[in-house]
Amino acid sequence: xxxxxxxxxxxxxxxxxxxxxxxxxxxxxxxxxxxxxxxxxxxxxxxxxxxxxxxxxxxxxxxxxxxxxxxxxxxxxxxxxxxxxxxxxxxxxxxxxxxxxxxxxxxxxxxxxxxxx
Amino acid sequence: xxxxxxxxxxxxxxxxxxxxxxxxxxxxxxxxxxxxxxxxxxxxxxxxxxxxxxxxxxxxxxxxxxxxxxxxxxxxxxxxxxxxxxxxxxxxxxxxxxxxxxxxxxxxxxx
Numbered sequence: 001x002x003x004x005x006x007x008x009x010x011x012x013x014x015x016x017x018x019x020x021x022x023x024x025x026x027x028x029x030x031x032x033x034x035x036x037x038x039x040x041x042x043x044x045x046x047x048x049x050x051x052x053x054x055x056x057x058x059x060x061x062x063x064x065x066x067x068x069x070x071x072x073x074x075x076x077x078x079x080x081x082x083x084x085x086x087x088x089x090x091x092x093x094x095x096x097x098x099x100x101x102x103x104x105x106x107x108x109x110x111x112x113x114x115x116x117x
Numbered sequence: 118x119x120x121x122x123x124x125x126x127x128x129x130x131x132x133x134x135x136x137x138x139x140x141x142x143x144x145x146x147x148x149x150x151x152x153x154x155x156x157x158x159x160x161x162x163x164x165x166x167x168x169x170x171x172x173x174x175x176x177x178x179x180x181x182x183x184x185x186x187x188x189x190x191x192x193x194x195x196x197x198x199x200x201x202x203x204x205x206x207x208x209x210x211x212x213x214x215x216x217x218x219x220x221x222x223x224x225x226x227x228x
Contacts, residue, residue, distance in 0.1 A: 004160070006160075033215075040220065041220050041221075042121070042206055042208070042218030042219050042220050042221055043161070043206075043216075043218050044218070045215040045216065048215060056215055091160055091161065093161075105151070105163055105166050106151075106163070106216065107163065108153075108160035108161040108162070108163075109160050110158075110159055110160045111159070111160050113158070
């Protein structure tokens with residue numbers, strides 16, 4: 001079974017520029033998550049999708065971050081414009097059942113490391 | 118608001134030793150708790166998932182315990198190996214809500 005795919009793996013941009021990340025979840029997984037992991041900290045959820053609908057985006061800085069999941073499969077996360085404090089690893093994860101179902105284990109992709117100069 | 122704390126932040130032990138990593142959480146009304154491993158530059162790999170009704174889970178040399186009433190979980194690693202060197206993260210989930218992660222314990226096993 002193929003895992004969660006993300007691209008690019010690394011990205012370096014200057015502040016105020018725009019950047020986009022792509023995620024392809026495990027086939028059949030209805031729920032998709034984007035996390036931000038700052039160096040030395042645990043991941044923090046930015047947004048959760050159930051199919052192509054947003055379940056939780058309470059910690060997404062909506063003035064600069066946006067995400068979409070067209071057709072309920074692939075997803076993109078965009079930052080526009082980027083700030084220095086956005087430097088982090090952006091992780092995508094997926095799970096088979098996103099609600100209080102049995103064993104809704106999350107599977108993570110390798111992440112995209114963003115450096116904002 | 119759920120908060121998850123992992124102590125210590127870093128741990129270095131000689132190869133072959135048994136060790137325990139600690140995780141504590143402030144809200145005991147959790148649905149499950151998950152332990153992850155993260156290697157440098159890589160994503161998270163799920164190690165063990167404990168449902169709220171369970172007390173422990175085992176996989177190979179790993180054993181995770183859960184004490185909901187005291188808000189604690191431990192990850193026990195037996196006979197540590199250099200390949201076990203990584204950052205270990207615990208995360209708790211409450212119903213349909215998001216996973217809340219601790220900051221991780223960076224483990225180094227010295228040959």
